[in-house]
Amino acid sequence: MTKAILINYEYCTGCHSCEVACKKELGLPKGEFGIKLTETGPYAYEGKEGPERWEWTWLPVLTKACDMCASRTEAGKMPMCVQHCQAWCMYYGEAEDLVKKMGGETRWALYTK
Amino acid sequence: MIDYEEFLDGIDRKAYHEGEVEWEEDGCTVTRTYNYSAPGCHDSCGVLLYTKDGKLEKVEGDPLDPYANGKLCMRCLDLDEMVNHPQRLKYPMRRAGERGENKWERISWDEALDMIDTYIKEEIDGKGLGRESILVGHGTGRNINWQVPFIAGACFRTANVGGIYFSGWWCYMPRVCGAAGPLGDYPIVDASETLPERYAHSEWVRPDVLVVWGNEPLKSNGDGYLGHWLNVCVQMGTKVVSIDPVLTWWGARAEHWLRPRPGTDCCIALAWLNVIMGEDLIDHEFVDNWCAYYDELKEHVQQFSPAWAASITGVPEDEIVAAARLYASADRGAIQWGLVFDAGTRSSMHWVEAVCDLMAICGNIEKPGTHVLVHNSFDINAGYSSVDLYADPQALERKFRKWMVGDQGLDFVGMSNCDAMASVLEAGEVPATGEPYPIKMLWAQSCNAFAGHEGQVPRAYKYMKEIPFIVYADPFVTPTMVAIADLVLPVSMSVERDSARTWWTPLRAMKKVTSFYEAKSDEEIALWLGRRLNPDLFVRWESAEDLINDYLLTDLAVVGPDGKVQKANFSAATDDNWGHTSVTEDGGPSVTTKCPYTFDQLVEAGGHAYDEWNATYFKHEKGMLRPDGQVGFNTPSGRIELVPTIFQSWGIPPYPVYTPAPETWETTPEIMEKFPFYLINGARSYEFFHTEHRQAPTMREFHPEPRVKVSPGTAAEYGLQDGDWIWMENDEGRCKQMVEVFAGIPDDCLSAEHGWWKPEEEGAVPHLHGCFDYNVNNLTRNFQSGPGGIGSPIKCTRCRIYKVKDGDVMPGEQITQLGGWRDDYQPMQA
Numbered sequence: 001m002t003k004a005i006l007i008n009y010e011y012c013t014g015c016h017s018c019e020v021a022c023k024k025e026l027g028l029p030k031g032e033f034g035i036k037l038t039e040t041g042p043y044a045y046e047g048k049e050g051p052e053r054w055e056w057t058w059l060p061v062l063t064k065a066c067d068m069c070a071s072r073t074e075a076g077k078m079p080m081c082v083q084h085c086q087a088w089c090m091y092y093g094e095a096e097d098l099v100k101k102m103g104g105e106t107r108w109a110l111y112t113k
Numbered sequence: 114m115i116d117y118e119e120f121l122d123g124i125d126r127k128a129y130h131e132g133e134v135e136w137e138e139d140g141c142t143v144t145r146t147y148n149y150s151a152p153g154c155h156d157s158c159g160v161l162l163y164t165k166d167g168k169l170e171k172v173e174g175d176p177l178d179p180y181a182n183g184k185l186c187m188r189c190l191d192l193d194e195m196v197n198h199p200q201r202l203k204y205p206m207r208r209a210g211e212r213g214e215n216k217w218e219r220i221s222w223d224e225a226l227d228m229i230d231t232y233i234k235e236e237i238d239g240k241g242l243g244r245e246s247i248l249v250g251h252g253t254g255r256n257i258n259w260q261v262p263f264i265a266g267a268c269f270r271t272a273n274v275g276g277i278y279f280s281g282w283w284c285y286m287p288r289v290c291g292a293a294g295p296l297g298d299y300p301i302v303d304a305s306e307t308l309p310e311r312y313a314h315s316e317w318v319r320p321d322v323l324v325v326w327g328n329e330p331l332k333s334n335g336d337g338y339l340g341h342w343l344n345v346c347v348q349m350g351t352k353v354v355s356i357d358p359v360l361t362w363w364g365a366r367a368e369h370w371l372r373p374r375p376g377t378d379c380c381i382a383l384a385w386l387n388v389i390m391g392e393d394l395i396d397h398e399f400v401d402n403w404c405a406y407y408d409e410l411k412e413h414v415q416q417f418s419p420a421w422a423a424s425i426t427g428v429p430e431d432e433i434v435a436a437a438r439l440y441a442s443a444d445r446g447a448i449q450w451g452l453v454f455d456a457g458t459r460s461s462m463h464w465v466e467a468v469c470d471l472m473a474i475c476g477n478i479e480k481p482g483t484h485v486l487v488h489n490s491f492d493i494n495a496g497y498s499s500v501d502l503y504a505d506p507q508a509l510e511r512k513f514r515k516w517m518v519g520d521q522g523l524d525f526v527g528m529s530n531c532d533a534m535a536s537v538l539e540a541g542e543v544p545a546t547g548e549p550y551p552i553k554m555l556w557a558q559s560c561n562a563f564a565g566h567e568g569q570v571p572r573a574y575k576y577m578k579e580i581p582f583i584v585y586a587d588p589f590v591t592p593t594m595v596a597i598a599d600l601v602l603p604v605s606m607s608v609e610r611d612s613a614r615t616w617w618t619p620l621r622a623m624k625k626v627t628s629f630y631e632a633k634s635d636e637e638i639a640l641w642l643g644r645r646l647n648p649d650l651f652v653r654w655e656s657a658e659d660l661i662n663d664y665l666l667t668d669l670a671v672v673g674p675d676g677k678v679q680k681a682n683f684s685a686a687t688d689d690n691w692g693h694t695s696v697t698e699d700g701g702p703s704v705t706t707k708c709p710y711t712f713d714q715l716v717e718a719g720g721h722a723y724d725e726w727n728a729t730y731f732k733h734e735k736g737m738l739r740p741d742g743q744v745g746f747n748t749p750s751g752r753i754e755l756v757p758t759i760f761q762s763w764g765i766p767p768y769p770v771y772t773p774a775p776e777t778w779e780t781t782p783e784i785m786e787k788f789p790f791y792l793i794n795g796a797r798s799y800e801f802f803h804t805e806h807r808q809a810p811t812m813r814e815f816h817p818e819p820r821v822k823v824s825p826g827t828a829a830e831y832g833l834q835d836g837d838w839i840w841m842e843n844d845e846g847r848c849k850q851m852v853e854v855f856a857g858i859p860d861d862c863l864s865a866e867h868g869w870w871k872p873e874e875e876g877a878v879p880h881l882h883g884c885f886d887y888n889v890n891n892l893t894r895n896f897q898s899g900p901g902g903i904g905s906p907i908k909c910t911r912c913r914i915y916k917v918k919d920g921d922v923m924p925g926e927q928i929t930q931l932g933g934w935r936d937d938y939q940p941m942q943a
Contacts, residue, residue, distance in 0.1 A: 011348055013331050013341070013362050015799050016815055020187040023811065024171060030814050042360055042857045051353075054365035054857070076128030084174050086184045086331075086341040088115050088348065 004095035010106035011089040014058035018081035025080040034065040117312035146624040150255030152805040194809040202603040203630035213878035244270040244508040246553040252560035259495040260635040266503030268642035272512035275529040278573040281898035283456040283905035291465030294757030297747030300484035302447040304342035307727040318482040319349040322443035325363040328451020332797035337616035360857020369436040373426035375791040376774035376909030379460035382467035384422035385437040386414040394441035396476025405752035445482035461904025463769035489615040490724035491708040495669040497527030519943035520902035522764020536940035545943030561591040561804040564870040570890040571933035592884035603632040610634030618727040622715040765901040772899040774906040788911035794889035804868040822855035822864040838917035846891035885924040
């Protein structure tokens with residue numbers, strides 16, 4: 001049984017809610033993060049059109065400080081980042097269950113501890 | 114992909130205390146309620162407030178709240194830093210030095226009230242002046258939209274509420290009024306927000322195509338609309354068209370990303386009408402049954418070919434056509450519009466009209482997944498119209514109106530005419546008549562005017578500082594207070610006040626969980642002022658809760674001695690005296706709204722109440738839109754008027770046309786050469802709401818400096834790198850921001866942020882926390898509205914750029930010490 005956080009980062013908007021929610025939960029000072037956004041782009045792919053033209057992608061990374069909100073999940077709550085994800089692209093659960101959500105049409109990342 | 118029912122099923126409801134309003138947890142008291150500003154935004158999301166020993170410790174989103182589903186933005190998650198901030202205003206203070214010195218002396222609320230009462234009695238009433246010489250200002254969106262106009266009318270007895278240098282009401286009023294012409298009501302994109310069951314509601318379907326036009330809803334969340342609702346739609350399959358010179362999240366995912374030259378978007382709307390009507394891509398059944406003047410509009414738009422639009426907008430003709438076809442081919446199409454319709458064009462009303470027509474001819478009104486026409490829940494509409502209900506009748510007669518500055522037609526905006534206000538302030542008389550009109554006092558509540566909404570801010574500073582008596586009420590000491598206030602009053606934040614508000618749906622209640630020194634809530638300030646200044650009226654309310662209940666149950670209607678309603682608030686320019694409020698033939702019942710709750714009951718019910726009217730689709734087919742109960746729309750003809758007849762009476766040609774911005778390649782090529790960049794200002798950030806949140810350490814960790822986006826081409830040409838500071842300058846003035854090289858912006862555009870000041874920097878003049886140094890409004894202008902005198906082209910002004918050097922004169926110095934950049938301002942002439 002491996003707990004995991006699954007991110008459908010195709011839809012991440014880079015809104016920073018996960019980062020701030022986590023900082024509040026872990027009490028992290030300036031410069032420290034339990035989850036940290038990465039940003040790729042924006043840049044254009046030559047010769048591509050429509051939604052394939054532009055790359056502008058955010059992907060949150062779980063850091064060493066992340067404990068997947070062990071005390072919260074024990075109490076039945078969601079991890080702070082998952083609960084507050086405004087883009088509805090984060091899921092928490094058993095890794096083997098979450099894997100089944102990855103449908104192959106959009107980009108996903110599965111994080112485990 | 115999102116499965117909303119799975120999301121709901123996955124919530125451990127016991128862990129989140131379903132059905133409880135308050136409980137103990139980990140040594141904290143937890144309160145389930147809603148947050149509205151201050152500090153804030155246009156929205157009100159469900160929160161769980163954790164307090165300990167009377168102090169706010171933590172904020173979580175409430176997953177059981179259907180409005181935001183617990184998904185809070187970074188600002189609300191960081192609310193504790195604002196609420197507990199050491200720089201908050203704790204007590205009333207009066208100026209101890211000169212204006213601008215930032216020297217203050219603590220006084221009591223009683224002393225403050227004496228100052229205000231004495232000033233009004235001696236300098237206004239005692240000098241034979243009317244109460245119209247008191248101006249009342251407020252900030253946007255935050256939960257003061259019913260309180261401050263009420264304070265203006267009921268306490269100060271003036272009818273003059275508005276932004277002074279807020280030329281053409283360049284926020285929201287153009288869209289609200291413009292849509293009322295053709296549609297009779299206001300449309301919002303249907304992302305299921307009117308339904309308590311949200312995305313799982315059996316009738317709701319996501320839009321097939323969403324056009325995001327000139328705004329970034331994910332960051333702005335404007336007009337009571339959470340942008341991330343639309344992200345959910347995209348995950349459910351909605352295709353995107355982005356119309357915006359700047360790349361956004363939407364543009365990077367769009368089937369078509371159209372990049373019009375700033376100020377020209379109206380041409381695309383007109384060309385889309387041309388394509389969609391010309392190629393007969395319309396919804397025939399809807400047009401036949403529900404629209405008027407189709408043939409007239411079709412003939413009119415024949416002149417607006419895609420080639421014509423391409424030549425003005427710079428968007429290739431085939432892209433204009435392809436995007437129009439995609440929108441029109443959608444069974445369910447939706448258009449998300451934003452501030453640029455009000456502030457980035459001289460064609461506000463006609464652009465709004467054309468876009469409403471695009472909605473209508475494609476049948477995208479009142480159908481799930483398109484646009485729903487909305488009212489404020491339970492017909493609770495108190496707002497600007499409260500001013501007219503309660504102001505002194507003579508002051509109401511002298512309310513700032515468009516005729517005073519020579520604009521034609523009936524007034525159709527509830528707020529005082531901002532251009533008349535500014536012009537009278539500058540001239541000391543009514544431009545149309547030469548009649549003296551002295552301005553003696555400004556009361557401003559929760560608006561950091563110079564850092565925020567005052568356009569052409571050097572001019573605003575020059576004339577506003579001449580107002581003899583100025584009172585500001587705000588949670589923080591702002592640079593605007595430092596610059597011009599004589600008396601400052603501490604205001605409670607949302608978590609420190611009981612309150613309630615509708616902005617569409619649902620109705621929401623905010624429950625007080627803590628307090629801060631001597632700060633009073635906006636409702637308490639109304640009572641504090643009113644009991645002294647208008648005691649006869651204020652016997653009606655013993656407590657803030659009484660006032661809130663009156664808002665909920667009578668919509669703050671004027672009530673006669675018999676307890677019957679005498680006059681009610683209206684919600685739209687097309688309403689009669691009774692507005693949407695229910696009244697009986699014999700003069701009205703004592704309770705008039707449809708609100709089922711008192712404040713306490715609303716809190717106990719979980720803090721929100723959805724309104725059945727808003728939650729109903731196809732209202733036009735059910736006789737729900739018209740006061741007479743007939744099917745159809747709330748327009749004179751009962752149909753959607755594709756050429757709105759009411760525009761004529763408002764002084765606006767009813768056929769939509771493109772009115773160019775003051776500076777264009779077609780009309781002023783020499784200015785375009787001299788100032789080679791479009792300055793698109795007002796770029797939103799996740800970290801801030803307008804001028805707010807600059808004090809919060811965590812927000813500044815993420816966003817330490819004001820940023821201006823420049824293209825890689827421009828960066829190469831000017832030798833700029835990320836982190837360089839540049840001046841943006843035109844004939845009005847200049848401001849500086851930090852360069853962010855950004856691939857998603859055209860070479861001839863800059864996208865700069867607004868609302869900047871630095872609470873950590875020197876407050877006294879000349880610096881004023883830098884509120885002038887970073888201020889894009891040093892470059893904007895007033896009095897440039899298009900037809901109807903509404904809307905302003907301030908987001909498409911022109912400028913040049915160059916690097917900031919050591920020794921440069923800072924704008925704060927230039928404006929406060931050296932007389933600004935201009936000495937030839939002219940008020941509007943009638």
